[in-house]
Amino acid sequence: MNFFEYIIAPFIFIIKQIFLFSYDITGNYGISVILLSFAISVLLLPVFFLIEKTKKRNDTVKQKMKPLLDEIKRCYKGQERYYYIKTLNRQHNYSNSKALIPILSLLLQIPFFIAAYQFLDNYEPLSGINFGFINDLKKPDGLFGIINFLPIAMTLINLITAYFYTKNGDPSEKKQMLLVAVLFLILLFNLPAALVLYWTMNNVFSFFRLFITHPEVFKKPDLKTFINKIYLQLNPLRKKLRLFLAVITLIAIGTQISWAIQFNFDTIVMRLFLAIAGSFLLTIITAFAIVSYKINKEKILKIKIRPQLFFILLFSAIYFFFASWFFFTGTNDVLLLIAILFLLPSQLIGLINFVQIKKSVKKTSFIIAACILMLTLAYQIICLVILIEGTPVAYQIFNIEFIITGNTWLHFAEAGIIATILTIPYYWKNNAIQTYLPGKHYWLIVILSLAYIFGLIFFWNPLIVYSSYPENFYFPAIAILSQNFIPFIICIGISIFIFILFPKKVKYLFLIFILSLTLLAFLYCNIIPFDIGTLQVNFFSNEQNLVQSPFYFFIENIFILTVFIIVYHIIKRNFVKPVIWGLIILNFTIIAQSLFVSINTGHFYHTKNTQNENDSINNIKGKISFSKDNKNVVLFIIDGAQGWFMNDILNEKPELQNIFSGFTYYPNTLAMSTFTYASVPSIMCGFDYSVENMNKEQDKNISSKITNASELFLKKIKQKGYYFTSTSHCYSNIDYKKIDNYLPEWHPSWSYELELGKPSEMWYTRLWENALFSCAPLSLKPLIYNNKKWLVSKQTDINSNEFHKYNFQRVLPEICDNKSDETNFIYIHSLFTHPPWDVMNDNKNFIRFASPYANFRWFVKTFIQWIEWMKKNDVYDNTKIVLVSDHGVGWSLHERIEVKVPVNWEENTAIDPRNFLHLNALLLIKDFNSKVPLKKDWRLMSSADASSIVFDENDPTKSDSTSRTIKAYITKWVQDIDNTNVYDISDEFEVKDNIFDLKNWKKIK
Template identity: 25%
Template sequence: MSNFFYTLIIYPLYQIIEVVYRVFFEICKNEGISIIGVSIAVTLLCLPLYAVAENWQQIERNTQKKLAPGIERIKKTFKGDEQYMMLTTFYRQNHYHPMMALRSSFGLLIQIPFFIAAYSYLSNNHDIIGKSFLFINDLGKADALFSIGNFPVNVLPVAMTLINIIAGAIYTKGFPVKEKIQIYGMALIFLIILYGSPSGLVLYWTMNNVFSLVKNIFYKLKNPLKVFWIMMSIFAGFASVFVFVKMNPFQASPVILLAVMIITAPIWLRGVHFIITDVLKDLLDSNKKRTGLFIFSALSLAILTGIVIPSFLITASTAGDYAYIDNYTTPLYFVYNSTLQCMGLFFLWPAAVYFLFGKKVQTGISAMFFIGLVLSLINAFCFQGDYGNVSPELVFTEHKSFKPSMMMFLINSAVLLGTVIFILFLFKKRLFIAINALSSIVFIAMAGLSFVNCIRIQNDFKKIEKNELQITDIKPIINFSKTGKNVLIFMLDRAAGYLIEDAFAECPEMSEQYTGFTFYPNTISFGSWTIQGAPGLYGGYEYTPWSMNHRRDIPMQEKHNQALSMLAFMFENEGFSSYVIDPPYPNYDTTPVFSFFDGHTDVHPVEAIGKYSDIWYTQNNYEKLPIKSMLIKRNFIWFSLFKIVPPVLRSAVHYQDWWSSPTATESVSDFINRYSVLDFLPKLTAVNSDKDCFIFFDNESTHDTGYCQPPEYTPIVRGGVSEVQLDLIKNERWKEDRGFHGLLASLKRIGEWLEFLKENDVYDNTRIIIVADHGSNQTSPLFDGEPTEKRNLEWFNPMLMVKDFYAAGTLKQDDTFMTQADTPALAVTDVLKNPINPFTGNEIKLLSTEEKYKNTIISFSKANAVRSTVNNGYKIQDDDWFTVTGSIFKKDNWKQLKVQNDVLLEE
């Protein structure tokens, strides 16, 4: 029952707070300022409610003042039951009930749901842990600015209380002592409650008190609304300019639109007043009509976003995608959950606001909700857009742009504007019969769609067996030959080359596992993102960003697929069995699309990510983290919002996966999904192939990392770095670095797998290349000189380790200049008789150092420079290009290239 009320009442506020935090963080990149931004937003949202509360409190004060003499006489004259009866009669004669005294507490009561939502969000916000702000060392802990003996003194809660008392003193000037005691008492109660709480939460509540103080000062001004509008207009003007510079125009559009509305408030408020008093006069004069229209519209919006759109999404995929997820069996649970959220967001909270205000405000709200409902239906069903497939977690699997075409924008704008004008015409002409008819048709249609879709979902679900959706046994997915040759390429996503030496120094016993390997520290990647770096790693120099830009005969998507499949096809053509495990972004999708491998009977693409995490949790006695269900429950309402807004605003709604804040739980879950594959590598490996074997294995345990427990570096599933025995880590620099933990965990598990290969006599006859697509960033530069303005150079240093057939001896180091695009040539040299790229007809061969220098043209563009051109794009969007010669660790060896129309102007 508590979960029911939390989802219905608190969770809509939780998501509002989360989005406000993310908006401020995207603008200012500061956790403390983002918390203050949340406090500002909550204060502004509550201002109308505070105005109502203030009015009620003043009515209560006036009533108490008026009744006080009569109450005093009755109390002096009568005692016991007679006093009670006389007081009851006196209250009834004056149309008053003692329960009305609660009106004086309304100002405090409206803050409680927001406080609970803020407490829930900030207590679980992984972003603020370990982050400092002003004098606060860690927003995730109590400030403990100084100590008295062994007792830590938290300054922020004390400051919060003093500000609260000052605000209360200003507010209650001239009020009865009873009200002053109530406010001061609440200030002390919050001091006790929040004294040991995380500084981020106390900062939020402190700023609430600051803004409350400012609000109380405003109440003392002669024209508080005018002064407030002027200040808000100035702030909105600066904010709109700032976000326009900092963010994509489509993503900044809601902020800019809000700023325009604030600045032009007096104009459109006059327009709103005219519409309410003239165009909507029929609603204004009839409480029954406006209340009925509001209830219908709000309920219909909740049904549309909570049931209709989510149920359509489930039926468009399969019920199995949403069945037996974590602790939830039926897909209908997620429809139920989204319905509760939408009932809270579109009905419960709006109804609470609606019934607090007078008939003019109610008329505006009623008409606004009805118009919003009609426009939402038009956007959802007439302007759906083509955004590709959606995963069960409500993530778009194809990296398409959400920006509509100019024609789509103009048509949509014209239709929506025409619809608004038509609805207002119906109101003006008092054609309420037509409005009621339209309302009834819409409601019946949505109710019918909801019922039919839910029945379909349940029927599909009944056909599914639980064991069909879960892997309960680990079977081999790759094979090695004991008598022939094996070539293994292991890509560790984001494994930084500059960490390798420290990793082996931290765990020197690994050197005995990696016998015969040579480490190449002076290795460069051609991009700092997987979507740029992986094609060259898989396909060689023909698939580096610069080279792909100059092959305009096919789209980038197809060139990417060629890179992923090139080596597998080459080895298959010469009699090898090829295995491709978790290739990155196949078909430019985040979910595996392996259709480009069709027709190749001895090429075996496999999806392994996340397939074995359930077994891993069970075998390691951990309760599975309910991440997938959490994401579905959170994102369903966002997907519905995405569908009902105009296409021009969908980019803003979807921004960075629905404006979600990363949590420690999500991070650990992603890590386990990848790490479990490494941990089970011996069980996933067979050694009985009657053919030579080629294996290309991608794993992201070094990308989606988590804290691990030394000396074995096993994942910390519950808790964070505080649970790690840091004293067991020798290297001070990397003790709390998750990337270092993830790299060591990956190298340890791969090292154990190498021992398995040795024990099964398939190590010596295997050529092994362990390589990364790119490096990773560090707060303090490791390279000689400062990082470039565009991108830190650490991003371009991937790991590269190579073991040739029958190589032996301890791990060696070679400072030869290498690139990730050398990987295919390292794999095929002296193995394939005819190493020809089947797509271009060009030979794959090792390049000399000078040849590499000529071909080293590095893209400093962002990932979206590639993704935004999917399907209709043939090149990466123009950006900065660099080259490097000699040691990549000396910034002077890096040079920015001058490029115009894809031609180098200066080498």
């Protein structure tokens, strides 16, 4: 038990005893919570009386001091003022700490509140217990969907109490109580209903306590005077109200008769009665609203809200509205509620200022604006009606039917934001807000800011991302500059043209806006980048990080507001030269950094892939030769294929057993690691190049270790007298001139074989979209990401990477021949099943965002075409084929796991499903002259066994013993393998005999 628990334990004991005693008496948990609240209030009542008595005494002293205090503040400044005030306080025996006395009543309740929270939250019998409209005391009441009624009722009671408590007191106390009310609304909104009920009743008892401590605030006004006041206001409106009543009644009666004509007259009398009664009620409400306005007109016209507060409230409402609307997993109700809480006061402030400015604007423009505002308010009311009724609202205008449905709170907030934005010009004029354009140099600020923002998006950030892994791209870095130059010029040109058209006041706002965007773009891209993982063409590896708690959005909102406020004061104080120099330095730094890193990659003017292929042009034949008479060995690495998928496909299509004749499928196969760069060396060279063994050589970087594995692999092949045909070796720097027949990523002649055109290079667009994504706040990132669809790209777009990896598989039957006289070793590493997972339908249309299983099924279909070519050309029987994957599917990159393996996860103590599936590799083996239909072998295998099988060295498939223990590693991705010497192992496992029995998994690290 820690110190806090020692302190709170007595309070929990008191809460528990009172609650259980109340339940013993009533047998009702809801009433017990109310009695608990009442008991605590009674228990603290003497202390409250003492606090109020002390407060009143201090208030009397403050009133006596006030004239002298005001005089001192008027006449003196600095230390002199401080010492005079200190002397005055001493003379009246007053201390500033006594100003905190009103807060004592709240502080006194906090320990009981915390104790009630801990007790009620952990009290399981409350689960599923209903009380009145509360369905479950352990959950928020959810009376209106996302809107919980109890916290709102609690806040209203707090506000009423604050109104009466401070009616004759210090206005600063009212602000404190309002702040506390809002704070508790936010804190308690999504807490269990039992706790909110406890605190709500506590506030109710606090209100009734005012009748004892502050009876003077409840004195009744003179009723006769009040009635006369209302009569004087209503008397001039009698004719207008009669006309209003007549028009409303006629419309109501007309609609009911129209409805009866269309349907039936069975209930026409009741409908007409309700229509007339409703018209009277609406007239009374209208009269009440008009009278209330006239009585309080002077007060309303005197209301002044600081512009900073209005714009902060409006910005926060818009920010949280977008954060809710574009939330990664769908509309977020909590963020939407926060948006509405910010919207309502800002909308009210806007409407008040709109009314105040009435006499200062043209009547026509005011009427038009008023009509638009009335329509938006009416729309909001309709949304509220839908929420209460729970059914959509349909209506017709000129035979056009309109239906309002869906997330009505979203529509409510949307209409409110539009209405509030419409009041901004009137608010601006009513408050006479001054603008501060910083002389003639503001143009330079605008141009430099635009150059930084659009340069960062179209040039500099794409170059930096390109430079992080240039081997992934099939175009030089300079192509980014040439491809994006026109969009860059267009965006800057349009922005400057719009700026020229703006009036002076709007130019001032635009200047603040564009300079703030520049600062935010710099901060988001360079200082506080958002961790979303690596970009896999269409999606991020850690896209789930887009889902953050409301607290994160709250902090980001404050952060953005702070940036805008800082920029506002910079412009206001005319710090032009420092701003210009700062922008020049920002532009120069980002340009220099991006050009430096991109030029140093060696890919700035041309790609290394192209350079290598040109250097080794003599051994690029663009063909794969098999021998009909001599042996052929094929080692086919299919990157990221799920081992268990083959089992599902065989169950789905049993006829594949004959097509894959000669093959043995090993479902019980374990990958060496979860990443290619850690698994491929062992596929080439066996367990000598396991992750553990490679980590023993700590003086070499990972890149050189992989290259060593490639060279040893090549050496073995040449020693056995094979003619070597090979694709590129992933992450290896092997000299491809040593390979007899090097297969490039793509050969120009292959396009003619498949009658293909040139692919559109998606990366040009994706890189600037990614830059925009990096610059944007979290509230807008999902909008740009668009659930992997992004802003511009279509589902049928394809880039060079995808064009090559998919069509290479399709072109295999077209580029193979059987004219070789040598023994052949064919090594192919295909990224076909590597994310992103896409497919091509029967009409050869490219379809994006397929499931990993659909993608694998397409791979099997294309692989079968290659098998059929081998059979047709008499090279199948004399060919050994090893089809192996380096690891299984990384399901964290997909929305959900879509494979069912024969595993009882309840027995699991060592590994979670995602890591298990990531280590489940594919392994199919066809030996020479094997012809029987495909069979399954359940012995434990490893992806590292591929080397022993292809070289026929201690082949485990030919061993009589089937009992084995194999190690596997969960490794972390490291991009800079040239400067990293060891693999970062997060988990290490030993697995015995059967990977599907989780009891056989032993975690050793």
